[in-house]
Amino acid sequence: MPTKYTSDMKNKFRLLLEYISLIAICLVFPSGFTFAQPNLPSVFPDRIILNPTPDPLTSLAITWRTDTTVHVGFCEWQLATDTKIKAEESNSVKSNTKTVEYQFKDEPKIIVNQHSLILSGLLPSTEYIYRVGFDANWSEWFQFRTPGKKNEEFSFVYFGDPQVGLKTEWPRLIRKAYQQCPDCRFMLYAGDIINRAERDIEWQEWFDAGSFIFSTIPQIMTPGNHDYSGLTLDHHWNSQFAQPTNGPSGLKGTCFFVDYPKLRLISIDSAAGSELEDENGYPLQEQKTWLDSVLYTNKKEWVIVTTHLPFYSTKENRDNPKLRKHFQPLLEKYKVDIVLTGHDHSYGRGRASDNINNKHTVVYVVSVSGSKFYLLGTKPWMEQSAGNLELFQTITIKENILMYKSYTASGLLFDEFMLKRNGNGEKKFTDFKAQK
Numbered sequence: 450m451p452t453k454y455t456s457d458m459k460n461k462f463r464l465l466l467e468y469i470s471l472i473a474i475c476l477v478f479p480s481g482f483t484f485a486q487p488n489l490p491s492v493f494p495d496r497i498i499l500n501p502t503p504d505p506l507t508s509l510a511i512t513w514r515t516d517t518t519v520h521v522g523f524c525e526w527q528l529a530t531d532t533k534i535k536a537e538e539s540n541s542v543k544s545n546t547k548t549v550e551y552q553f554k555d556e557p558k559i560i561v562n563q564h565s566l567i568l569s570g571l572l573p574s575t576e577y578i579y580r581v582g583f584d585a586n587w588s589e590w591f592q593f594r595t596p597g598k599k600n601e602e603f604s605f606v607y608f609g610d611p612q613v614g615l616k617t618e619w620p621r622l623i624r625k626a627y628q629q630c631p632d633c634r635f636m637l638y639a640g641d642i643i644n645r646a647e648r649d650i651e652w653q654e655w656f657d658a659g660s661f662i663f664s665t666i667p668q669i670m671t672p673g674n675h676d677y678s679g680l681t682l683d684h685h686w687n688s689q690f691a692q693p694t695n696g697p698s699g700l701k702g703t704c705f706f707v708d709y710p711k712l713r714l715i716s717i718d719s720a721a722g723s724e725l726e727d728e729n730g731y732p733l734q735e736q737k738t739w740l741d742s743v744l745y746t747n748k749k750e751w752v753i754v755t756t757h758l759p760f761y762s763t764k765e766n767r768d769n770p771k772l773r774k775h776f777q778p779l780l781e782k783y784k785v786d787i788v789l790t791g792h793d794h795s796y797g798r799g800r801a802s803d804n805i806n807n808k809h810t811v812v813y814v815v816s817v818s819g820s821k822f823y824l825l826g827t828k829p830w831m832e833q834s835a836g837n838l839e840l841f842q843t844i845t846i847k848e849n850i851l852m853y854k855s856y857t858a859s860g861l862l863f864d865e866f867m868l869k870r871n872g873n874g875e876k877k878f879t880d881f882k883a884q885k
């Protein structure tokens with residue numbers, strides 16, 4: 450008499466099949482369950498990123514990570530060659546290596562060895578190649594160029610907040626920026642690099658987006674409020690970056706300056722101390738004193754300040770009067786040229802001052818590069834503005850002329866102005882966008 454299969458038997462049979470299939474998958478793919486976690490380190494160097502030192506003409510910082518089985522790292526470097534690379538003819542520098550644990554809420558803890566070192570004794574305006582690694586596990590050879598001397602034209606790229614869309618939309622923007630300005634000497638970020646501080650998977654997405662660009666062109670970051678967890682700077686920041694430490698003692702790697710030919714670039718950490726809410730707070734007072742000193746001693750023709758919070762906001766019902774109260778008099782006294790900011794997730798550019806007797810007007814810019822947008826306000830300070838637009842900017846300095854251009858993700862020129870200094874140091878502002 451044939452067996453009658455009840456629904457209960459069928460369910461048991463189906464469960465048995467599923468169980469057998471699962472065991473088979475585990476046997477064939479023993480690490481199958483790690484496929485969904487792309488931010489795990491390995492013995493191979495990854496997240497290789499360049500940062501400038503205070504003297505980028507002759508030195509350069511390199512940072513990368515591996516898993517914790519790799520206890521040391523090296524950088525092999527030499528002048529760029531057009532023939533087969535002979536690794537044995539390289540200079541070799543040993544890294545400083547430390548183990549770091551990254552934890553975001555209940556996501557898996559990521560434990561890595563961060564390797565960092567500085568190449569020194571470089572020549573200005575020179576092409577070099579390098580690779581990082583240890584034993585048999587090396588990166589490919591990367592290529593970089595040091596900035597030139599005083600009269601050489603140079604450019605850099607400026608991004609407002611990446612923050613959102615790091616895996617989906619931001620990659621095409623940074624790649625277009627690289628296409629637009631492949632010889633830029635650095636790329637600058639006005640804070641909020643990722644959305645949730647400490648979240649390693651977001652840093653993975655940002656590094657994936659930048660890929661070899663980060664290993665080829667030095668990157669400079671000022672932190673935003675999303676790069677802090679409460680009052681604590683994301684632990685990734687000073688482990689995976691090696692930014693200058695010439696700022697106030699409590700703000701190493703977030704408040705600093707870098708000198709390029711004809712340009713002093715200054716980062717103010719406006720996310721420290723709870724976004725400057727406490728105007729008598731330590732970070733604000735320290736930075737104010739420090740900014741006064743680095744502007745006083747500056748000998749460069751052009752000065753650009755970057756900070757996350759806008760001096761003038763593009764968003765309705767947002768304003769940062771304390772920032773202006775404490776820092777704007779210094780910017781105007783020392784004739785700072787441009788302030789590059791983010792935070793408001795829209796675009797605004799204009800010349801403004803809270804001082805009606807002011808003779809020197811700073812150009813203020815708010816920009817956004819990621820896909821998080823706020824509604825654009827109607828603020829009178831803005832001479833040009835836009836909402837719902839991912840943008841990157843190029844700034845080129847050639848002798849007494851500074852050219853500023855803002856581009857969309859598809860490469861359309863959106864905004865453009867020029868600053869030109871005459872022999873007396875007087876400055877002429879030309880708004881090419883307004884002329885169109």
Ligand SMILES: [Fe+2]
Binds near residue numbers: 641673674757791792
């Ligand atoms: Fe922000």
